[in-house]
Amino acid sequence: MIKTFKQKTRLEWRILWPIIILVLISFLTLVWSMGYLLANEEFIKNDIKSHTLEKAIDLYSNIINQIFIVDIFITVCAILLLIVLFNYLKRTITEPIVSLSKATTAIADGNFKIDIPTPGNDELGRLATNLREMKDKLYSYYQDLQKEVKSKERELDKSKEIERRKDEFIHLTSHELKTPVTTIKAFNQLLERYFTEIKDKKAMDYLVRMDKQIERLTRLINELLDTSRIQSGKLQLNEERFPLDEMVNETVEDMRSIVSHHKIILKGGTKASVKGDRYRLSQVLINLLNNAVKYSPGTDRVVVKLDKQDHQATISVQDFGIGIPKSEQKKIFERFYRIQNEKNPSFPGLGLGLYIAAEIIKRHGGEIGAESSGRGSTFIFTLPVA
Amino acid sequence: MKNKTALSETDILEKMLDNTDAQLAYLDLRFNFIKVNAAYAKGSGYRKSDLIGKNHFDLFSNGENQKIFEKVRKTGRPVKFRARPFVYANRPQKVTYWDWTLKPVKDGNRQLCGFVLSLIDVTERRELEFRKDEFISIASHELKTPLTSIKAYNQILEKIIKEIGDRRAKLYIERTGRYIDELSSLITDLLDVSKIQSGKLQFNLSRFDFDELVENSAEEAQLTANRHAIVVSGKIRQKIVGDRHRLQQVMNNLLNNAVKYSPGKDKVIIRVGKTDRFVKVAIKDYGIGIPKIKQKKIFERFYRVDTTAQHFSGLGIGLYISAEIVRRHGGKIWVVSKQGYGSTFYFTLPFGLAKI
Amino acid sequence: MRKKILLCDDDEGVVEVVKIVLAEKGYAVEVLYECGEIDKQVKKIKPDLIILDLWIPEIGGEQATRVLKADPATRNIPIIILSAHHDTEKLAKAVGADAFLKKPFDITVLENIVGKHLR
DSSP states (O other): OHHHHHHOOHHHHHHHHHHHHHHHHHHHHHHHHHHHHHHHHHHHHHHHHHSOHHHHHHHHHHHHHHHHHHHHHHHHHHHHHHHHHHHHHIIIIIHHHHHHHHHHHHHHTTOTTOOOOOOOSSHHHHHHHHHHHHHHHHHHHHHHHHHHHHHHHHHHHHHHHHHHHHHHHHHHHHHHHHHHHHHHHHHHHHHHHHHHHTTOHHHHHHHHHHHHHHHHHHHHHHHHHHHHHHHTTOOOOOOEEEEHHHHHHHHHHHHHHHOOSOEEEEEEOOOOEEEEOHHHHHHHHHHHHHHHHHTOTTOOEEEEEEEEETTEEEEEEEEOSSOOOGGGTTGGGSTTOOOOOSSSOOOOSOSOHHHHHHHHHHHTTOOEEEEOOSSSOEEEEEEEBO | OOOSSSOOHHHHHHHHHHTOSSEEEEEOTTOBEEEEOHHHHHHHTSOHHHHTTSBHHHHSOOHHHHHHHHHHHHHOOOEEEEEEEEEOTTOTTOEEEEEEEEEEEEOTTSOEEEEEEEEEEOHHHHHHHHHHHHHHHHHHHHHHHHHHHHHHHHHHHHHHHHHHOOHHHHHHHHHHHHHHHHHHHHHHHHHHHHHHHTTOOOOOOEEEEHHHHHHHHHHHHHHHOSSOEEEEEOOOOOEEEEOHHHHHHHHHHHHHHHHHTSTTOOEEEEEEEEOSSEEEEEEEEOSSOOOHHHHTGGGSTTOOOOOSSOOOOSOTTHHHHHHHHHHHTTOOEEEEEETTTEEEEEEEEESSOSOO | OOOEEEEEOSOHHHHHHHHHHHHHTTOEEEEESOOTTHHHHHHHHOOSEEEEESSOTTTOHHHHHHHHHHSTTTTTSOEEEEESOGGGHHHHHHTTOSEEEESSOOHHHHHHHHHHHHO
């Protein structure tokens, strides 16, 4: 008993002693009341002997009343005391508990700025101190993490900014390069007219060759410009309805006049029309034909097939050249990708043509891919039929 | 009354953690996972719940990294790596590249209590960046090829026309030649940029008369500046050591810019001076000027002082290249400018070069 | 009387060659390098045709076209827009240009378009 007594915590003492006081008061009141009664018993006994019954009852009831009044007085005092004690308990126990409870709710909600009061040096006080320490730790951990995330975000932003400027550079480059090219081409044509006038065949020959090179340069610059437009999401496509075989025939014809060592064979056909940018789709076909010729030196033909199935038109370009290893067949449509081939160390080109072609086909709602089985490669793209 | 729709700080933090590409993990002192974000879980191929409590090196064993982690634990100092290769055990042929940092976390008593690990997968970005950088030099080469033919044909035609002697044709061929040269120099600039990027810009040093260089540059600029007078003031009467061709490139660039960015004005002033160790050159124009916030950036790659409504031809790389050339010579380059009043570009060059 | 063409482009090379080409065809060519007050200039010069580069200083070809087409005094003068890329054709048509020429252009095409719009 004595042991457990000593082990009673401070908190328990806080709750305990008001109760002890109340019990003590009740006990004392009782004792006093009884004592008063007992003390007056003799007196009453004597009085009853010398007085009438009535008077005796009066006397007795007086005493009871006195006790009653005093008891009420004490009760009132006790109630008042109870109120005071209640406030005391509230202040020292329930309020701290409530505020700690509020604090933990706030922390759980992520509010780390809440103030935690320390209500004294008992267990509650210790609880409050611990909670505050925990909160501080948690807060600093969150802050660290937050800082980390922010700094990573900043790094990512910085490198995005550099990338953006690189892309902007590609755009500016292509635009700036076109200006002198425009002038060169125009003067070239003026010279062509002049030499036609004076009928100088040799000079005309040089000029024609020069013009071809100007065209080639223009094409390269256009690829740069197209790429930067795709990157910045500014590639605009026209929409018109046109017969597919008309576009294919025209493009193949144009290419036939430029391509010297390969025969371009056209197979199949369709009466279907498509809705899209005729110029751009022709560009795709030109690019595939150029590649087919470029990557099949030493062979003599390239085959173009035009087909329609259900609501899809399919165009394929087949060459019989160096082919494409399976691991590269998807990569070739990526920007800047160029074939790295030990046997044929460098093919001219920027590595942008297929990237642009893929974007154009995708924007038209079609698909494009390459396969390579046996000798050479076949590039196929599809377009939804109008 | 608690506002249930407003996000608390914890909510916001959680959202940040799970919506960033950066892979973040909090480890305890034994390198067990305490908390990971969504990106980390995804990148590792495990679920969040499968990672918490597990040891980092039980799941991703790597002796070298473990040593690094242990060193951080021992020294309490963070480590940071850029584009560090990492090979997954189950995919040995594919090398991936990561930017990663490991930072120690201390508690209220300044005791080490854990680590924050952050990773960013830069494999694709690195590859793309390499290809892009390579691209600039590929593009320059690719563009030069047809240009070389064009120039050759042009020169043949020049000879033919000279013999014929027709005035019109002479004009045409001369102009063609000029713009071929302009195109050629644009493409050369591109190539220079890629050389600078890959650290391959080399200099041919010689001892030469600086005043002569300034005179030549002024004359050349004057040829194409129709409305501006290029005025030279000051002489240093001294020789300097440097790459004459490249320094001429710097002068040309600054002079061309001065003319270009002061349309309608009538002069550009070159002032040459010296201290006992340096030559100092100032090129002043009275043109549009450069806003203060842009003044630092104009020497950076790809930067142009431009608004979309105004169009000045020329790539934003001239200044970048000039800055690189000046710096490599051991000099400094800077600008003083007031918007609407004009700009003065300054650069210094040491007389003797310690190393270049 | 010779037809007058107003050319607004800030690139000297292009300006020179277009001048030569059109002069050989018998047109009078006036050049504006700064096109900020193009509407005022057009009212002063009274050209029969305007050739505009999309990227001109201060105002931009797009805005210049809008301004000119909005003003009843200049609305009926045909405008040909020059641009470095064929993608901007849509834009040119949208702001009311009468024709669009892609750079680098064929000088015969230039002559034809100019001829067509001056008839």
